[in-house]
Amino acid sequence: xxxxxxxxxxxxxxxxxxxxxxxxxxxxxxxxxxxxxxxxxxxxxxxxxxxxxxxxxxxxxxxxxxxxxxxxxxxxxxxxxxxxxxxxxxxxxxxxxxxxxxxxxxxxxxxx
Amino acid sequence: xxxxxxxxxxxxxxxxxxxxxxxxxxxxxxxxxxxxxxxxxxxxxxxxxxxxxxxxxxxxxxxxxxxxxxxxxxxxxxxxxxxxxxxxxxxxxxxxxxxxxxxxxxxxxxxxxx
Numbered sequence: 001x002x003x004x005x006x007x008x009x010x011x012x013x014x015x016x017x018x019x020x021x022x023x024x025x026x027x028x029x030x031x032x033x034x035x036x037x038x039x040x041x042x043x044x045x046x047x048x049x050x051x052x053x054x055x056x057x058x059x060x061x062x063x064x065x066x067x068x069x070x071x072x073x074x075x076x077x078x079x080x081x082x083x084x085x086x087x088x089x090x091x092x093x094x095x096x097x098x099x100x101x102x103x104x105x106x107x108x109x110x111x112x
Numbered sequence: 113x114x115x116x117x118x119x120x121x122x123x124x125x126x127x128x129x130x131x132x133x134x135x136x137x138x139x140x141x142x143x144x145x146x147x148x149x150x151x152x153x154x155x156x157x158x159x160x161x162x163x164x165x166x167x168x169x170x171x172x173x174x175x176x177x178x179x180x181x182x183x184x185x186x187x188x189x190x191x192x193x194x195x196x197x198x199x200x201x202x203x204x205x206x207x208x209x210x211x212x213x214x215x216x217x218x219x220x221x222x223x224x225x226x
Contacts, residue, residue, distance in 0.1 A: 041203075042220070043218060044205075046114075046215070098209055
């Protein structure tokens with residue numbers, strides 16, 4: 001089992017809809033979780049970090065963490081075409097919190 | 113806050129030459145920086161971890177003599193691609209850890225070796 005798994009997509013949603021991006025991880029001891037957005041040809045940009053079970057909201061973005069089920073999700077409300085990008089889930093490497101393990105990313109397409 | 117810069121943003125060089133890429137944390141001190149490489153439509157690949165004042169730690173399969181890393185200060189790490197060849201053409205991205213162990217990425221350097 002991969003340490004961080006994401007569906008590669010593409011996930012296509014209409015403008016204005018909620019986009020739901022999911023990520024599962026294998027290390028039960030993971031304490032911090034990150035979502036990055038990467039536009040085509042650009043470097044990743046940090047969107048959200050979450051450390052506790054439950055929801056964390058920041059504008060149109062909500063991160064949801066369920067440690068018991070080992071998944072973390074990112075919801076994007078009122079999706080816009082400008083949200084079209086690849087979303088990367090990242091978790092610290094077990095035993096080395098400096099390094100991050102990245103999922104392969106989910107490509108999101110928001111169509112007008 | 114937490115801004116990371118890279119220079120140059122784009123470089124074209126001839127095969128056999130060396131290219132140096134700089135990564136700077138502009139508004140924070142980073143004891144740890146990371147160098148990644150990304151080929152088109154592929155995932156980020158961690159190349160090495162750069163620690164201020166000590167030798168870099170390279171990932172398996174990454175040649176340390178080909179990809180020289182120097183982390184001379186708390187705000188600067190450099191990656192030198194030595195004797196570059198066309199297969200080294202890629203998107204090189206650095207990142208830096210804040211004291212909260214959050215990684216912020218630089219804008220990347222696109223290298224084309226002719």
